[in-house]
Amino acid sequence: MIMGRGLVNRLLALLAALAAVPLPSAARAEDGYKLWLRYAPLEGQAKAKLDAFKPRVLTTSTNSATLAVAAHELIAGLNSLDGDKRDPVGSNPSTITLDCRPGNGSDGSFEVKSLRHEIRISGADEIGCLYGAFALLRELSQGHDPAKINLAEHPAMPLRMLDHWDNPDGRVERGYSGRSIFDWWKLPEHLDQRLIDYARADASIGLNGAVVNNVNASPLFLTDRYIPKLKRVADAWRPFGIRLYISVRFSAPKEIGGLPTADPLDPAVQAWWKVRADALYAAIPDFGGFLVKANSEGEPGPQDYHRTHAEGANALARVIGNRGVVIWRAFVYSAEDKTDRAMQAYNEFVPLDGMFDANVILQVKNGPIDFQPREPFHPLFGAMPHTRLMFEGQITKEYLGQATHLVYLAPYWKEALGADTGRGGTVAQIIAPAGMAGVANTGSDRDWSGSHFNQANWYAFGRLAWNPGLSSEQIAREWAAQTFSRDPQFLDKVVPMMIASRQAVVDYMTPLGLAHQMATGHHYGPGPWICDLQRPEWNPCYYAKAGKDGIGFDRTAGGSNALAQYAPSVGAQWANPKTMDEDYLLWFHHLAWSYRTKSGRSLWDELVHRYDRGVAAVDAMTQTWSSLQPYVDPERFADTADYLRIQAEEARWWRDASIAYWQSVNGLALPGDAHPPAHSLEYYKSLSFPEAPGQ
């Protein structure tokens, strides 16, 4: 190989930079650790095409840690895809060029173009080249022809984040994949390799920020002791384009600052926050900012001092200034407020529109209650035109079967993102100036996410934050091809199985617009009978309102009138039970058991039909999976088969327990062909799970 001196120098500089950068861990067995970044060897035509191209030289126009990461990824990825250990560099004159400048000014946009003997990856900044490198490897991993790559992409929104509900002691609230990936005890001296591999995985799908601690926040993260810990993580993540954020506890000025108050308008309180922010920025110049859960579920907040959310958020935003953002959560509902829980966030926040500082972002859950298997989109989207709103989704499946149930969430998020708010665009358009945050499902389990298929939800969240226009099918297909097998026979079966999994969980848990029927506390199994907890909205019975007369929550003008919080054009689509999409029926209407649904069945018969449909869908998933054994390695095949067995049993548990309870309320016989529940209602009520994870 003949190379010019300039090129040799550049390569040497690149290798030097490479040595200084922490790199992902080496290949391991198929235990899921490698996520979608396996780069399994290509075969047949795809391998021949890669061989024909296989680049001899990788050049880069500059020397930076990020480009070193990109170059390493390309070299390792290409060698792995090539699978030919004897000849790690090819014999062709082709090059891959990384053409990017260092700098933070840009957004990660990139182009990847196949030219004669060259694939050129370019971007306005170095992160563009990193994203371009991952995009190229994604294409090649799917077996696409290297000679035909032609990509030009830019992110749909600036903030693409994961929120970790991880506590300093390593426990993860609503975490179902082991302990936290953050070991604050050993930091800053020891940084676990997993934190590098995590940043790499995030970067591969375009995520660019992470909040490292629970929104039910410990004040510890604001202490001096934590600054070197946070700095070590932020430094490690920087080459991957991941900015670090922390959740802050609003009362911290009292708890660790020794002040008598945390009133956001008190000058001493403001000065305290300023010192904390400055200390963080001195250590971490690109620190992202604060995430705040205030006056929600017992957390402290500005209302403790008769100040508004805007006054609280702005006090923090001013100490951050133009260095970062304050992300303020809209997830509020209060013990005193007796209105429909689904309406409380809108009632509290809409009057504050226009009062938040420019660097405040309001983070709104996809739906108005709480990450239920199905909710209509949150009415705040579109209702605050003078406030930047961000989308919060939950990747960890708190209410959707947690670790074991196979539920692919892209169709779920797309349902909300694609909804027309009737007030200036779809939800995806409304959030475009801000971004999306997903409550992470990462943990220290070998497979990171509690199950192999849960990895698809991490992947899909990143891909949708990058481009909400991608279809659920495309995301599933590219994920499954990279994670398991690129064989079209495998993909043609696994993708529809993943797509169907979302409606399945809705059907066996909370069909026809029901919500929050999970037992209080662990939120895992059914508890529709629970009605004795102090706060009404902590009881499943609050949401179903089942009685002899019927079932469902009346949110029409005759009931809570939550419908009026939507734009009239949108409200109208759900106002009439006869014409609306019945997937949302009982979210908005309280109807007699004998009500005639669109199928011609009575509401009761339709409900039972949908539970049965959910159970059958899980059985079909089980069958599909067993037919896919030839395409999947034994370890991951068996893990998934075990979990599907659990899901099949628990779908029946959900169906039977729910039906047994509804029958105790309505006294109705089951439709002719339906099986009676396997056990008595008393049996289902007697089950308890004190050891359930994540609480």
Ligand code: GCW
């Ligand atoms: O989904 C609910 C969870 C709480 C969580 C809360 C929130 C972090 O049950 O565990 O607290 O929402 O989003 O703040």
